[in-house]
Amino acid sequence: MRIAADILSRYPVKKSATIPLLHLAQEQDGYVTDEAMEHIAELVEITPAEVLGTCSFYEMFKRAPVGEYRINICHGIACHLLGADDLIHHAEETLGVRQGTVTNDGKISIEGVECIAACTEAPCLQVNYRYMNKVTNEGFDALVGGLRDGSVSVPKHGTLAIARQQIPEDKAAGNAMVEENTPPAWWPTDEGGD
Amino acid sequence: MTIEMIVTKRFDNLNAHEIDEYEATGGYQALRKALTMTPAEVHDEVRTASLLGRGGAGFPAGVKWGFCPPNVWPRYLVVNGDESEPGTYKDRQLLERDPHQIIEGCLLTCYAVGLSQCFLYIRGEMAHAQERVARALNQAYAAGYVGKNILGSDFSVDIVLHWGAGAYIVGEETALIESLEGNRGMPRLKPPFFPAAVGLYGKPTIVNNVETMANIPFIVERGGDAFAAMGAENSKGTRVFAVSGHVNNPGVFEVEFGTTTFRDIIMGDDYAGGIRDGKSIKAYIPGGASAPWFYEEHLDIPLEKTTVDQAGSMLGSGAIVVMDEDTDMVKACHNVVRFFARESCGKCTPCREGTTWLERILARILAGQGRPSDLSLLMEVSENISPGIAWPPRQTTICPLGPSAVSPIASALERFRDEFEAYITLSDRRVIPVGAA
Amino acid sequence: MTDIADAESEAEGVEATEPEPPPGVPFTVNGEQFYAEPGRMLIDACEDAGAYIPRFCYHPRMKPVGMCRMCLVEVDTGRGPGLQPSCMLTVSEGMVVDTESEATKKAQDGVLELLLINHPLDCPVCDKGGECPLQDQTMSYGPGESRFVEEKRHFEKPIPISDTVYLDRERCILCDRCTRFAKEVAGDPLIHFMDRGNQTQVNTFPEDPFSSYFSGNTVQICPVGALTAKPYRFKARPWDLNEIESTYPNPMGDRVTIQSSRNEVLRYLGVDSDAVNWSWLADRDRFSFEATMHDERLTTPLVRGDSLGNASDDGDELVATTWSVALTKVVEALEDANNNAGPASVAVIGGARLTNESQYAWARLAKGVIGTDNVDAQLGDGLPGDVVASLPRGTIERACAPGSTVVLMSGDPKEELGTLYIRLRHACAEDGVKLIELTPNETGLTRYAALSARVRPGDIGAVAAAITSGDTASREKAIGSVSSAELDELAAALAGAGPITVIAGRTSLADHAALSVEAINAFAGLDDAVFLPGLRRGNVNGAIDMGLAPELLPGRTSLDAAGSWFAEQWGSVPAAPGLDTAGILGAAATGRIAVLVLLGADPLADFPDPELAQQALDTADLVIAVDPFINSSVAAAADIVLPAASFGEVDGSHTNLEGRISPIRQKVTPPGTARPDWMIAAEIALRLGKDMGFASVEEIADQIAAVSPLHTDADAAAIDAAIDGLVVPLVEDPSRPTRFAWRDQGAPEEPASYDSYSYRLVVDRTMYDAGTQTAHCPSIAGLAPDGAVRINSHEASRLGIDAGSTVRLSSKRASIECTVRIDERIARGTATVAHNHPGLDVRSLIEVGEPVTDVRIETV
Ligand SMILES: Cc1cc2nc3c(=O)[nH]c(=O)nc-3n(C[C@H](O)[C@H](O)[C@H](O)COP(=O)(O)O)c2cc1C
Numbered sequence A: 001m002r003i004a005a006d007i008l009s010r011y012p013v014k015k016s017a018t019i020p021l022l023h024l025a026q027e028q029d030g031y032v033t034d035e036a037m038e039h040i041a042e043l044v045e046i047t048p049a050e051v052l053g054t055c056s057f058y059e060m061f062k063r064a065p066v067g068e069y070r071i072n073i074c075h076g077i078a079c080h081l082l083g084a085d086d087l088i089h090h091a092e093e094t095l096g097v098r099q100g101t102v103t104n105d106g107k108i109s110i111e112g113v114e115c116i117a118a119c120t121e122a123p124c125l126q127v128n129y130r131y132m133n134k135v136t137n138e139g140f141d142a143l144v145g146g147l148r149d150g151s152v153s154v155p156k157h158g159t160l161a162i163a164r165q166q167i168p169e170d171k172a173a174g175n176a177m178v179e180e181n182t183p184p185a186w187w188p189t190d191e192g193g194d
Numbered sequence B: 001m002t003i004e005m006i007v008t009k010r011f012d013n014l015n016a017h018e019i020d021e022y023e024a025t026g027g028y029q030a031l032r033k034a035l036t037m038t039p040a041e042v043h044d045e046v047r048t049a050s051l052l053g054r055g056g057a058g059f060p061a062g063v064k065w066g067f068c069p070p071n072v073w074p075r076y077l078v079v080n081g082d083e084s085e086p087g088t089y090k091d092r093q094l095l096e097r098d099p100h101q102i103i104e105g106c107l108l109t110c111y112a113v114g115l116s117q118c119f120l121y122i123r124g125e126m127a128h129a130q131e132r133v134a135r136a137l138n139q140a141y142a143a144g145y146v147g148k149n150i151l152g153s154d155f156s157v158d159i160v161l162h163w164g165a166g167a168y169i170v171g172e173e174t175a176l177i178e179s180l181e182g183n184r185g186m187p188r189l190k191p192p193f194f195p196a197a198v199g200l201y202g203k204p205t206i207v208n209n210v211e212t213m214a215n216i217p218f219i220v221e222r223g224g225d226a227f228a229a230m231g232a233e234n235s236k237g238t239r240v241f242a243v244s245g246h247v248n249n250p251g252v253f254e255v256e257f258g259t260t261t262f263r264d265i266i267m268g269d270d271y272a273g274g275i276r277d278g279k280s281i282k283a284y285i286p287g288g289a290s291a292p293w294f295y296e297e298h299l300d301i302p303l304e305k306t307t308v309d310q311a312g313s314m315l316g317s318g319a320i321v322v323m324d325e326d327t328d329m330v331k332a333c334h335n336v337v338r339f340f341a342r343e344s345c346g347k348c349t350p351c352r353e354g355t356t357w358l359e360r361i362l363a364r365i366l367a368g369q370g371r372p373s374d375l376s377l378l379m380e381v382s383e384n385i386s387p388g389i390a391w392p393p394r395q396t397t398i399c400p401l402g403p404s405a406v407s408p409i410a411s412a413l414e415r416f417r418d419e420f421e422a423y424i425t426l427s428d429r430r431v432i433p434v435g436a437a
Numbered sequence C: 001m002t003d004i005a006d007a008e009s010e011a012e013g014v015e016a017t018e019p020e021p022p023p024g025v026p027f028t029v030n031g032e033q034f035y036a037e038p039g040r041m042l043i044d045a046c047e048d049a050g051a052y053i054p055r056f057c058y059h060p061r062m063k064p065v066g067m068c069r070m071c072l073v074e075v076d077t078g079r080g081p082g083l084q085p086s087c088m089l090t091v092s093e094g095m096v097v098d099t100e101s102e103a104t105k106k107a108q109d110g111v112l113e114l115l116l117i118n119h120p121l122d123c124p125v126c127d128k129g130g131e132c133p134l135q136d137q138t139m140s141y142g143p144g145e146s147r148f149v150e151e152k153r154h155f156e157k158p159i160p161i162s163d164t165v166y167l168d169r170e171r172c173i174l175c176d177r178c179t180r181f182a183k184e185v186a187g188d189p190l191i192h193f194m195d196r197g198n199q200t201q202v203n204t205f206p207e208d209p210f211s212s213y214f215s216g217n218t219v220q221i222c223p224v225g226a227l228t229a230k231p232y233r234f235k236a237r238p239w240d241l242n243e244i245e246s247t248y249p250n251p252m253g254d255r256v257t258i259q260s261s262r263n264e265v266l267r268y269l270g271v272d273s274d275a276v277n278w279s280w281l282a283d284r285d286r287f288s289f290e291a292t293m294h295d296e297r298l299t300t301p302l303v304r305g306d307s308l309g310n311a312s313d314d315g316d317e318l319v320a321t322t323w324s325v326a327l328t329k330v331v332e333a334l335e336d337a338n339n340n341a342g343p344a345s346v347a348v349i350g351g352a353r354l355t356n357e358s359q360y361a362w363a364r365l366a367k368g369v370i371g372t373d374n375v376d377a378q379l380g381d382g383l384p385g386d387v388v389a390s391l392p393r394g395t396i397e398r399a400c401a402p403g404s405t406v407v408l409m410s411g412d413p414k415e416e417l418g419t420l421y422i423r424l425r426h427a428c429a430e431d432g433v434k435l436i437e438l439t440p441n442e443t444g445l446t447r448y449a450a451l452s453a454r455v456r457p458g459d460i461g462a463v464a465a466a467i468t469s470g471d472t473a474s475r476e477k478a479i480g481s482v483s484s485a486e487l488d489e490l491a492a493a494l495a496g497a498g499p500i501t502v503i504a505g506r507t508s509l510a511d512h513a514a515l516s517v518e519a520i521n522a523f524a525g526l527d528d529a530v531f532l533p534g535l536r537r538g539n540v541n542g543a544i545d546m547g548l549a550p551e552l553l554p555g556r557t558s559l560d561a562a563g564s565w566f567a568e569q570w571g572s573v574p575a576a577p578g579l580d581t582a583g584i585l586g587a588a589a590t591g592r593i594a595v596l597v598l599l600g601a602d603p604l605a606d607f608p609d610p611e612l613a614q615q616a617l618d619t620a621d622l623v624i625a626v627d628p629f630i631n632s633s634v635a636a637a638a639d640i641v642l643p644a645a646s647f648g649e650v651d652g653s654h655t656n657l658e659g660r661i662s663p664i665r666q667k668v669t670p671p672g673t674a675r676p677d678w679m680i681a682a683e684i685a686l687r688l689g690k691d692m693g694f695a696s697v698e699e700i701a702d703q704i705a706a707v708s709p710l711h712t713d714a715d716a717a718a719i720d721a722a723i724d725g726l727v728v729p730l731v732e733d734p735s736r737p738t739r740f741a742w743r744d745q746g747a748p749e750e751p752a753s754y755d756s757y758s759y760r761l762v763v764d765r766t767m768y769d770a771g772t773q774t775a776h777c778p779s780i781a782g783l784a785p786d787g788a789v790r791i792n793s794h795e796a797s798r799l800g801i802d803a804g805s806t807v808r809l810s811s812k813r814a815s816i817e818c819t820v821r822i823d824e825r826i827a828r829g830t831a832t833v834a835h836n837h838p839g840l841d842v843r844s845l846i847e848v849g850e851p852v853t854d855v856r857i858e859t860v
């Protein structure tokens, strides 16, 4: 709740906090619940329908429980060229799940995803948005094993960033409010040439 | 041939993301210098540098900064770190390895243009970058580089780290603003909304790419002329390219514009080191998935805006994806088209319906259910998204995403038509019931 | 080019004789030059120029989004021709447009083909079939046979998104019209785009339906058959509908199209009237045709009789009879009353439902023929007729014009005045109109208000006086819940305000009308303040203008101002001023009323004092009802019932809150032998031996124009010809008596004292209630919420009660039990109960005659 307040305080317009708050909700519950969306609607003063409209637009927000570990295997063009399809196939075979579904132990789900910006490390994947580069079938099996026996530790699904931004009260410059139509303090009165 | 690195100069230093390491290597000097100059003077340095935006459109940053209407306040800075264009892998590195450089770039930009608040919009999937930048920002606040009365001056600005949530289209600047306002990331029609005039919350807003920001400290510290002295006539300074695909040594390289050619960067030993297993090159994407493909005959084109544009493609997002002789071009083409179909925001009819239709036709062809008429159909549907299928593309859509799906089809069908036909004749022989897809 | 054009126009400017060039921006459409007003959207400008550009997402009353891409045309602004969405482009000087070029056609064909690939093409079973822009444009622009062999997008077939609207997402083309309407027009963004790209759909939040009072408009603006209205689904095909334009009888006078098939009204559609409703309608009105078509409509006159159906004056049933029998009884009764106790022993309550012409006919019958002034169209829930008649009137346009200020001192427009809320909301949200609220609770407009003060019932007069008067002394201490600082803020806002329009009505049925009058009085003191009466009954403004109120005569004039003039015109007028509804019921209750006429009135259900109404009906010798239905009063007490024709079945005209007169037109014939009210009046007059001088609606209108100080020149022909209606007075005719001028109503009383244990009672109204009409509309009857007392969470926790629990409300007069609803819009210190909600009659609590009513809340 304190974090939510922090987030809200950083935007001149409350609605801008919608996506960060959805992340926060997903971090708490592993996915975005209807209750969470209703709560966010109150916080940012819009309707739940508007929150859902935004939420459902973005890939990362899941509105039903997913595997504790979501393995996103990149099938963007660079990874495609270096065997992403084979890797996905291997994953499906060994885990006995199809893309978008969860293993029986509810631990792992796999998904083929678009380019995750690690093209020079292809083929690559993310576990809950943590990277693994130049993945071989063996590497994949090792990863899954590690996740299962806990020797590989990855924050649970929803945990976006461990380190968060903190803006200390005394250091904050404060939001630039939309209404106040005044130039910033350092701006020369003569419009500084612009 | 070694050139001076501008934005990747600290990449070998594995602690560069720590503030003291950054300071020790000349960090935040540009900021101190700027505070002794007027905003206009700082802006002029960037103008002189004629730094082209690194996000894809390649618009001169200094000029864009000048578009803010006078006497309309506040003005905002939104830094575009949504890097999602397939093949592109540079902004994430800049954010993870040298976050303070980006922060300093943002500060300088805010100072120069009078931007009262900065939002650093980073792609949601980049957890590590998020952490590195958050940490860097916390350090910078503590050290008094960011926030109220920066370094004791009357320059005050907050930099807010904002999380994306997974949508390529949000990289488009007006969609980025919509998303930052808490909405679905659907582009606005330009005109009437040019962000510099009517942007975030309807206020003047500068949108710049992460790599663009990374160049600003150098320009301010060493002067616009020093920057302009590097590079080519119409592309000053350096550019970071990610070379991926079937190469021996895929990697991210900062090269000086103009002096390096595609052959150098793809084949050169101090770069990507040539095609794997001694194979020959079949095609390559010169500037991200949206760009029309290049082939062997284009290898000697220098990495420089004008020549590449004239040759019928673009440097775009600095993503070079190489395909060797064994590549299945129908699959490659489908892969790229599928990307755009999946990432369409759904606002315009031609993109929402058209890109998906194209993807499904290609999927059907790959599934061995192609029809001879499909090839002309592919072109005609493409026509409805990008009339004339020309370069630079014309569009029936609001933003260029729709037409981007046309580039790979136009390229592949023109050059590798036989491969498509092969799939189709194959399926003809296999007499598959019509529409059984 | 530009310079030459300018030079020419200047030259012509000098040469006054030379023809001026048409005003506006010159541009070229398909080779021909036209002129458009600056800033006009290209798509509209081209339509004006006769070149219609197909469109799906564009709607002239909503912000353009340029999504569907159907309106792409080739435009050349000097940089060579290029495809541009004409819905996002304003006409500019010298612009060259080609709406028929190859490129244009190809682009439009392309978009259409793409729109159709996922469309089910189930036109034969689609309500929209025959009036569907998608279907039409496919015929006229589209390619033939689809080349799309893949499987179409699938969604669950129609899902209800509200109680009245269904959504078929397979037919939807994602034009963003309904969703924009919900957000931009209704201010209820409860439907929204969900998901992305090819999977995008319109939907609501789970378990949170699109419960907007205006949801029906989305059906009207949907360019395909994706949205359908429950009351209309599968009822008819557009080609066997025929239609006529009319005016809906609500205080706004919304312009509507009535569509019918085989003498059955099947649909009302909003008409885009610039002056009034901008094509929008409230669902309550849109779907009210269900009541018109209801099988409980009266088809024959009824008289008292026995259970075998035989007429007998002391029978306790109502039995069918003929008009001549019924009218004979009526006339006998009127003559007896006159002979025994004089004309004042006859009284007429109601008439707000009627057309202007019927109201005039009844006013003349009562005042000119029978000779009684005991006539009142309102039921003690409005404002005194003479006050309304004498208010300086404003217009909606003036109120909503940029720079103006609106003061709200009435019930919640969103609940009571439908499209006025829509116009005001737009004015505040888009055009910077300053709204100042002086209401006991928050309203549907509070979010858009510049200032919103919670004025405790009883204080409104004092608050209004304090903020309008120059002397700051009156603002030194708080008035009830309005702090001194707030008072200063309000005063400052008014002092600095542009033109002021006051929406004046009753903020609570529990307050004495005098309080509202005091407040009006204060604002009437400001020079440039004008008023819009915030009265909610159908054609109540017409009723007042036609003289259906004590002391009034047609044309906002009075007995003493115009008695002699009307005596000339009518033969006679009442000798003395009469009683209002409260007075009439009081008189009736004490045996002083022999014949009580209920002109579409239901005092038992509507009059604030049900006990008094009951006594009156029991005691009056004879009760005559003229009504389309048997309402509770009719059932309880009517001796003679005359079946009246209702909206859709009669010709005539309507008067809205501006005093705007617009035509009402007949589309179907009344059920059985039901007759227009004016005909009944005329018939009774004739049987009383007086000819009122008209035998048709036109003749009545002309007579009104001939005698009324207000309606000079507003004759039948003029009314019929006016597209946006006529705002009276058109001209002042010196030869006619003067109309009411505002007369000072005297200084405000001291606000009633208030003890901190009790709560001020607010009795408000909601869009849906148990009223006769709503009750006869199956589609919306169920929407009236069950009766409850609403308090905010602060008070709830103070009382230690929570939502849903049962409490006892007690006033000095009575006490009732009801459930609690938590509503943050309710002010502290007040308890609010809606009038006429199912299962709860709050009226017995009201201390009629007292300025306010205080109640105590105890848990049971
Ligand atoms: C479909 C689409 C996707 C885009 N994605 C990105 C992106 O991921 N990162 C980026 O910096 N710019 C992206 N752009 C370009 C931005 O719209 C904008 O031009 C750029 O951020 C401006 O910054 P610059 O001038 O510094 O290049 C994209 C444009 C389009 C049309």
Ligand code: SF4
Pocket (backbone or CB within 6 Å): B169, B186, B187, B343, B344, B345, B346, B347, B348, B349, B351, B352, B397, B398, B399, B400, B401, B402, B403
């Ligand atoms: S072209 Fe595609 S992505 Fe761009 S706005 Fe239109 S629908 Fe959205």
Ligand code: FES
Pocket (backbone or CB within 6 Å): C054, C055, C056, C057, C058, C065, C066, C067, C068, C069, C070, C071, C072, C085, C086, C087, C088
């Ligand atoms: S009407 Fe212009 S894009 Fe839809």
